[in-house]
Amino acid sequence: MTIPVRPLILCGGAGTRLWPMSRDSFPKQFALRVGDRSIFQQTILRVTGPGFGRPLIISNQAYRFIVEKQLAEIDVEADLVLEPMRRDTGPAIVAAAAVAGRLDLDCPLLVVASDHVVRDTEAFRAAVLAGLPAVLAGRLVTFGIMPTHPATEYGYIQPAEDLEGEARAVAKFVEKPDVERAMRYVLEGFLWNSGNFMATARTLVEEYATFVPDSVKAVLLAADLAGNASGAFVLDAEHYGRAEQQSIDYAVMERTSRAAVVSLSCGWSDVGNWDLLWSVSEQDKEGNVSQGQVILSDAHRCFVSTDGPLTSVLGVDDLVVIVNRDAILVADRARSREVKQIVEGLRRDGRQEADTHPRVYGPWGWQQVMDQGDDFQVKRIVVNAKGQLALQSHGRAEHWVVVSGTARVTVGKKVRLLTPNQHAHIPVGALHRLENPGTIPVELVAVQHGRADGAVRAEDAYRRI
Numbered sequence: 001m002t003i004p005v006r007p008l009i010l011c012g013g014a015g016t017r018l019w020p021m022s023r024d025s026f027p028k029q030f031a032l033r034v035g036d037r038s039i040f041q042q043t044i045l046r047v048t049g050p051g052f053g054r055p056l057i058i059s060n061q062a063y064r065f066i067v068e069k070q071l072a073e074i075d076v077e078a079d080l081v082l083e084p085m086r087r088d089t090g091p092a093i094v095a096a097a098a099v100a101g102r103l104d105l106d107c108p109l110l111v112v113a114s115d116h117v118v119r120d121t122e123a124f125r126a127a128v129l130a131g132l133p134a135v136l137a138g139r140l141v142t143f144g145i146m147p148t149h150p151a152t153e154y155g156y157i158q159p160a161e162d163l164e165g166e167a168r169a170v171a172k173f174v175e176k177p178d179v180e181r182a183m184r185y186v187l188e189g190f191l192w193n194s195g196n197f198m199a200t201a202r203t204l205v206e207e208y209a210t211f212v213p214d215s216v217k218a219v220l221l222a223a224d225l226a227g228n229a230s231g232a233f234v235l236d237a238e239h240y241g242r243a244e245q246q247s248i249d250y251a252v253m254e255r256t257s258r259a260a261v262v263s264l265s266c267g268w269s270d271v272g273n274w275d276l277l278w279s280v281s282e283q284d285k286e287g288n289v290s291q292g293q294v295i296l297s298d299a300h301r302c303f304v305s306t307d308g309p310l311t312s313v314l315g316v317d318d319l320v321v322i323v324n325r326d327a328i329l330v331a332d333r334a335r336s337r338e339v340k341q342i343v344e345g346l347r348r349d350g351r352q353e354a355d356t357h358p359r360v361y362g363p364w365g366w367q368q369v370m371d372q373g374d375d376f377q378v379k380r381i382v383v384n385a386k387g388q389l390a391l392q393s394h395g396r397a398e399h400w401v402v403v404s405g406t407a408r409v410t411v412g413k414k415v416r417l418l419t420p421n422q423h424a425h426i427p428v429g430a431l432h433r434l435e436n437p438g439t440i441p442v443e444l445v446a447v448q449h450g451r452a453d454g455a456v457r458a459e460d461a462y463r464r465i
Contacts, residue, residue, distance in 0.1 A: 003136070005128060005198070006107050007047035008096050011040065011059040011067060011114040012083060014355075016343040017273040017336070020327035021305065024355035029115040030066050032271065033291075034281055039271065040067075040114045041074050046121050047110060048076055051129070055079070057114075058096040060086065064232060065363040082229070084237035089195075090251040091219045091243040094208050098223035099233055101201030108135045109204065111248075112196045117280045119267025127264040131198050133165035139260040140199040140207065141167055142253060144191025146265040150182035153272060153337065155193040155249075158185075159261050167260040173253065191263055195249065195270070207256050215251075218242040229463065274320040274336035278303040292323075303333060325368075327353045363462040364389055365441065376449045381434070383407070383442040388435035390460040396450035398426040400434070405442035408435040431458060 015028035022028035029040040037045070044055060055078040059067055064082055071078055081096050093111055100109055110128060118124050131141040144157045153176060160171040173193060177185060199207075209216040222240035226233040244251075253259055271277045281289040281303070288296055292306035297314045304313050306323035313321055320336050322329040331339060346354035359368040364387035371378040383389070383405075391410065400409065401423045409416050409424045410433040417437075418424060426432045428450060436442040 003108060003132060004053040005047075005051060005110045005132070006053035006100055007044075007055045008093065008100065008109045008111045009043060009047075009055055009057045009078075009114050010089060010092060010111065011057050011063065012086060012092060013113075013115060015115060015272075017340050018271070018277065019339050019343045020324045020329055020353065021307075021322055023353075023357050025062070025360060026066070026357045027063075027115070028271070030063070030070060032115075032277065034117055034271075034277075037074065038070055039117055041070050042118075043112060043114045043116065044071065044076050044078070045074060046118060046124060047112065051125070052110075053107070056081065056096055056100050058083065058092050061234070066361050069361070080232040081226075082232050082234045084235055084240055087240065087243050087245045089248045090208070090212070090246040091215060091240065093248050094205060094216060094219045095223050095235055095240070097201040097204045098220050099226070101205070105202040106136075106200045108132060108198055108200055110196075110198045113270070115271065116194070116196070117267075117269045117271050119280065121266075123264065123266040124268075127262050127266070128198065130166035131260075131262040134163055134167035134260045134262075135198050135200060135203075137164045138200075138203050139163065139167065139258045140197055140203060140253065140256060141260045141262055142170070142197040143194050143264045144261045145194050145268045146263055147186045147190070147192055150179060150186050151192065152176060152179055152182050153276075154270075156182075156185045156190040157193050157261050158188070158190050159263070163260050167262050170259040170261050173249065191261060192268075193249070194264070194268055197248075197253070203258065204252075207252050207258060211255050212244060212246065212251050215243040215246070272337070273339065274303055274322070274331065275333050278320075278333060301333070324357070326358045362389075363387070364436075367446075370445075375451070376447065379446045379448065381444050381446055383434060383436040385436055385439045385441065388461055389433055390455070390457040390462075391431060391433040392455040392457045393429050393431050394455040395428060396448045397428050398432075398449075399447045400424045400426070401445045403443045403445060405436060405440050406438050407442045407444060408437050409433070410435075433459075 014024045015022040018028045021031050030038050032039050057078050058081040061082045081099050134141045156174045158171040160169040162168055218239045222235040225236035269276050269280045278289050283289055287301035289303045293310045294304045295312040299313045300317045302319045304321045311323045318333045320331045320333050343354050359366055365383040367379050367381045402418045402420050407418045409418055412430055
């Protein structure tokens with residue numbers, strides 16, 4: 001590539017069809033792994049290297065520290081734009097384009113979802129190169145996937161006449177079809193709509209302003225007034241909240257006359273459900289995919305994953321079995337797209353398992369509830385090197401026992417260093433803080449007793465409210 005392409009990574013979705021592994025507090029782009037890395041990390045590495053500029057990631061504020069941790073694990077630096085609330089892909093992309101456009105309005109921006117799988121990276125990069133002439137001519141170039149079967153879970157694109165380079169005009173976009181129409185579309189040369197595309201910041205903003213002018217004004221103001229939070233751009237909440245909640249496809253791509261498409265065959269999948277994830281994962285000779293402590297006996301074409309407990313599966317075919325510490329899913333693999341209905345039912349019932357994992361991440365590390373009752377909790381807490389929890393107080397008494405590392409513990413005016421098998425007691429209402437002054441993680445067990453009221457932060461190194 002002679003012109004650097006700047007990747008713009010969308011990283012704010014929840015992926016409820018992959019519950020219970022993917023939940024709002026820790027969604028599929030971070031939770032799911034195909035191989036050794038999360039699919040978010042695989043996305044970043046796919047658009048890193050010669051021909052690509054510094055990645056720009058737009059994400060929800062709640063995911064900031066997960067993003068930064070997973071970037072550090074693969075040794076990649078990126079710019080980060082944070083949404084104060086979700087407004088769908090349209091406003092998110094325009095906001096990120098506005099930030100990128102401060103440096104160069106005519107730099108090609110490659111907009112990709114962080115929760116897709118691509119098995120042939122070189123084919124993907126070749127398609128990006130093939131789309132550049134059309135992008136530089138002022139077009140919005142989407143990447144249409146060459147179908148491998150008449151899928152009903154994707155939208156389709158009908159290509160038309162040739163344009164610049166290998167791009168073709170878009171005759172029309174069509175919604176997800178039934179089986180009969182999907183078969184017809186495949187025979188007629190339609191492409192799957194991957195949702196990934198490329199355009200300059202100038203083209204993106206101009207076309208969005210053509211169709212949704214009020215939203216563009218709100219988003220551009222939100223970007224102009226973005227605050228700087230330890231190096232991240234935090235969009236102004238008041239103006240961003242005024243933007244109309246729309247997908248980029250509905251707002252622009254399906255309406256613009258400047259759309260073009262480059263066809264692509266790269267082993268792509270949006271891994272939108274367990275069946276699709278099974279299809280792109282490495283399978284054993286019986287067609288099974290297993291993750292974690294799994295024993296399979298006379299099982300075929302199953303997807304079995306556990307995050308701890310030993311899970312045994314005997315004499316079954318085509319099942320999905322997902323074991324988390326607080327939730328278990330057993331489903332017919334062919335019906336796994338219906339899992340979203342379970343999540344919706346859990347939400348109606350007010351069950352926290354719908355959206356929240358037992359492991360909760362913060363800027364300092366993570367904590368996980370291991371056991372709980374009406375008036376107590378037992379937690380495992382891991383504090384990263386140089387990390388620190390806020391100086392805070394709350395209406396529970398706590399007892400901390402250090403398991404590994406060296407912790408600096410503040411209780412009231414007393415500050416102590418604790419090593420493994422040493423402990424500290426925190427009375428109800430006492431100001432306290434846990435820090436890791438060392439270079440290896442600190443792990444401890446915390447027993448909390450009393451009402452689970454909200455903590456009051458007196459000081460916080462990460463400037464959280």
